[in-house]
Amino acid sequence: MQLIRTWYAVELSSAVSEGSVQKLNFHGEVFAIWRSLDGTVSVVPDRCPHKGASLSAGNVGDEGLACPYHGWCFQSDGACVKIPAQGDNNPIPRRATLGGLPCLEQYGYIWIWWDPKGQSAPDDLPALPDVGPIPESDDSGWRSLEGTVVWQAHWLRVLEAFMDLTHAPFVHSGSFGAMAPDQLMPVDQWCRDDSVYERVIAPRDRHYRADQGRGLRAWFNQADDKDVDQESDDAGEQHIQLWLANVSLVRVVFGDFQISLMTAHVPMDDGTTRNLWRHFRSFLRSPLADGNARGRVDRFMAEDQRTVETLTPAMPDLDGHGNLLVASDVSTLALRRMLRQKRNDGLLI
Ligand code: FES
Ligand SMILES: [Fe+2]
CATH class of the missing domain: 3.90.380.10 (Naphthalene 1,2-dioxygenase Alpha Subunit; Chain A, domain 1)
Known part of the structure; x- marks a missing residue:
């Protein structure tokens, strides 16, 4: 049983540091959740489009999330920017893209928009729930x-x-x-x-x-x-x-x-x-x-x-x-x- 077309808080923001990737088990599916060196969080299927390796076992560096198998590199928007075995001489296929989930950070959590049937307009999602009151992170009274x-x-x-x-x-x-x-x-x-x-x-x-x-x-x-x-x-x-x-x-x-x-x-x-x-x-x-x-x-x-x-x-x-x-x-x-x-x-x- 699952609620769909809604926001879920799925991880503590503090648990995904810059330059790290980890596995996310959610409603029976497996995702990789990673944070780029510039701080952007992405949640993507934990399956490389090349030969299906687990991206959550990869590494995050200057070129984004690198697959642990053949080193394909993906940026925060899901685009593949590097296929090391091919050098720069061959084009990167358009399908070499990770279909990430809409993702936000607030209240100390990473949130995903869950719409497994793909019925939502990605540019027109509802706001996060108005959770609170909780103190601001820099509030010295707490x-x-x-x-x-x-x-x-x-x-x-x-x-x-x-x-x-x-x-x-x-x-x-x-x-x-x-x-x-x-x-x-x-x-x-x-x-x-x-x-x-x-x-x-x-x-x-x-x-x-x-x-x-x-x-x-x-x-x-x-x-x-x-x-x-x-x-x-x-x-x-x-x-x-x-x-x-x-x-x-x-x-x-x-x-x-x-x-x-x-x-x-x-x-x-x-x-x-x-x-x-x-x-x-x-x-x-x-x-x-x-x-x-x-x-x-x-x-x-x-x-x-x-x-x-x-x-x-x-x-x-x-x-x-x-x-x-x-x-x-x-x-x-x-x-x-x-x-x-x-x-x-x-x-x-
Ligand atoms: S399986 Fe990911 S690069 Fe080959
Ligand atoms: Fe209780």
Whole structure:
């Protein structure tokens, strides 16, 4: 199952440095993703038009992406500019071109326009989803971290899991989930423009119990930042949003402090999802706290993974026969409704 004629975030920008190439597994197909020496990113089929070698095993140099087999060189627009065995005496065939996918970079990700049937006008593509708020990369008020983790689960099941706070007291009881299960109904919820949003207010005394020695309150209790008001009665607010095709953002706002996790859920195939996460925190910004922060994200992800990999049916049943959803699943219901509409429009195949 895949959404088509839409943008997907498929890799962290930071993972593809200038002059490098790597493999991208996406919806059961294989691509090479590479960045030229001048910084341009391209995503092309991982198959050389000459004899079919894997371009992701090639090299990037002054003349572009060089195939590892006979050294044909391709530029960022896909054009072959060099066939070494022929010198300059023979013309380069017009068909010696890589058909790349439309590609953009924003929000710290590389995005591709996915239209396997080739029905879109390349010069008239929609804008990227308006993902955020996230801090600018040069905002000194925030500290950020990135990471990746692969789950053996369908990407829509993974997307649903990031939109589902009611599992937190059960799945995440070992990390941030010290919440009362009956306090997690959204106070705001909407679904529009290929996006689902919910806001949940979890009372601080239940949500961040300092005596448990964990959670965000525990972070604050460790902080030597004089601005932290440990006696504040502000409630913890969770803002959870997803944007089709594959990005989620969870923001926890706690008084003047925030912690966010933005994740691109990349469908490698129908049973495998690669999660590319970006963490932002507005407190404990010292790099010395990075190890602790990374450990927390890893643990939180592992808690989800253990459960999400067991779900049946493996793909969400959009018509509701395979699962019994109730009122507290309001965002899952909204997402599935949106996906049914996509299916009716021929955009979910
Ligand atoms: S297979 Fe790529 S150059 Fe020959
Ligand atoms: Fe979770």
